[in-house]
Amino acid sequence: MAQINLDEIAHSYLPDVQKEDEYALKRIHNIWDDGGAYALLGPSGCGKTTLLNIISGLLKPSRGRVKFGDIDVTDLPPEKRNIAQVFQFPVLYDTMTVFNNLAFPLKNRGFDKAYIDKRVREVAEILELEPVLNKKAEGLGADAKQKISLGRGLVREDVAAILFDEPLTVIDPQLKWELRCKLKEIHEKLKLTLIYVTHDQVEALTFADKIIVMYEGWIVQIGTPQELFEYPNHKFVGYFIGSPGMNFVPCTMEGDMVKIGNARIPVDEKTAALASASEGKLEMGIRPLYLTLSCDPIEGGFETDVKGVEDQGSHRIVSLDFQGHTLKARIAENDPVPEAKAWISFPKEWIRLFADEHLLK
Ligand code: ADP
Numbered sequence: 001m002a003q004i005n006l007d008e009i010a011h012s013y014l015p016d017v018q019k020e021d022e023y024a025l026k027r028i029h030n031i032w033d034d035g036g037a038y039a040l041l042g043p044s045g046c047g048k049t050t051l052l053n054i055i056s057g058l059l060k061p062s063r064g065r066v067k068f069g070d071i072d073v074t075d076l077p078p079e080k081r082n083i084a085q086v087f088q089f090p091v092l093y094d095t096m097t098v099f100n101n102l103a104f105p106l107k108n109r110g111f112d113k114a115y116i117d118k119r120v121r122e123v124a125e126i127l128e129l130e131p132v133l134n135k136k137a138e139g140l141g142a143d144a145k146q147k148i149s150l151g152r153g154l155v156r157e158d159v160a161a162i163l164f165d166e167p168l169t170v171i172d173p174q175l176k177w178e179l180r181c182k183l184k185e186i187h188e189k190l191k192l193t194l195i196y197v198t199h200d201q202v203e204a205l206t207f208a209d210k211i212i213v214m215y216e217g218w219i220v221q222i223g224t225p226q227e228l229f230e231y232p233n234h235k236f237v238g239y240f241i242g243s244p245g246m247n248f249v250p251c252t253m254e255g256d257m258v259k260i261g262n263a264r265i266p267v268d269e270k271t272a273a274l275a276s277a278s279e280g281k282l283e284m285g286i287r288p289l290y291l292t293l294s295c296d297p298i299e300g301g302f303e304t305d306v307k308g309v310e311d312q313g314s315h316r317i318v319s320l321d322f323q324g325h326t327l328k329a330r331i332a333e334n335d336p337v338p339e340a341k342a343w344i345s346f347p348k349e350w351i352r353l354f355a356d357e358h359l360l361k
């Protein structure tokens with residue numbers, strides 16, 4: 001199908017829009033490559049379903065054009081686009097057998113019986129639905145139903161992209177992982193473009209090559225899990241990815257040092273130059289994983305008060321008071337645990353500076 005080209009898309013559900021905040025999608029201008037496995041990640045209400053429905057054709061954007069490669073599909077209905085959509089709650093015919101549910105999209109398009117039989121069995125094999133092909137859908141569990149729903153997306157060979165809208169929400173967490181692996185396998189085998197909507201970062205990180213992070217109607221970053229972790233473009237990405245999210249502390253510059261309360265923290269020259277030249281509200285960001293923490297004074301370290309320690313199994317999260325701001329540090333399970341005081345330092349390579357919520361780079 002070539003790329004999905006979102007050309008200056010904006011959408012409002014209101015007929016007569018006055019203000020920017022009346023747009024569910026503010027301005028989306030992106031090209032998504034063919035054959036990619038994408039996760040569309042963001043909190044509830046940020047516009048994920050709206051964007052998905054614009055791509056599938058259920059919704060026409062208030063502004064902008066949707067193109068598949070060079071072909072403008074903005075005015076085409078869903079059935080004229082070679083895209084399948086799997087919804088949060090499986091859409092099935094309960095009284096039909098699993099076989100007939102899977103065969104339905106093909107029967108509708110007038111394929112002959114022999115082809116339908118062959119194709120349904122192929123898809124049933126991929127999804128491990130063969131044992132229940134002759135059972136009625138109504139008697140089956142939520143996971144089997146969602147697999148059928150998935151299968152209905154997969155049976156059409158002309159489908160070039162499948163859109164999933166939080167499809168695993170109703171499924172037992174143990175089975176979720178299995179189904180995600182299945183999806184990845186299907187993606188590699190059939191070379192389809194997959195766009196998988198979720199509000200769960202773990203789901204996004206384990207499924208996708210590229211993650212599209214949405215926030216309040218904007219795409220704030222598209223990147224690999226590592227890019228999002230190490231260079232969050234926007235404060236929201238820093239906070240939303242990672243557990244817990246990135247630490248942020250308001251700061252000012254003093255020469256090439258970051259000043260927080262009485263503390264002066266050295267940063268690299270390039271970052272210092274960018275920060276000194278920027279005019280917005282400045283904040284320093286650092287991941288809990290990258291804070292250096294010691295139970296004893298360390299050279300170039302800062303004294304902090306320990307406010308709490310949370311055991312998370314494979315590691316611990318230490319909450320610290322640093323110059324009146326809370327910082328979280330992540331330490332390994334067998335690292336010494338500080339009591340009242342701890343000393344921290346900020347490795348230069350992991351300090352990120354943000355101006356008005358945007359990464360300086
Ligand atoms: P998400 O899928 O990320 O939870 P949605 O795309 O469903 O977000 O919603 C984005 C925004 O648009 C929300 O503020 C939501 O209330 C609004 N919205 C969604 N669908 C409709 C609709 N049919 N009519 C009016 N507003 C809607």
Ligand code: MG
Nearest residue numbers: 048049050165
């Ligand atoms: Mg949604």
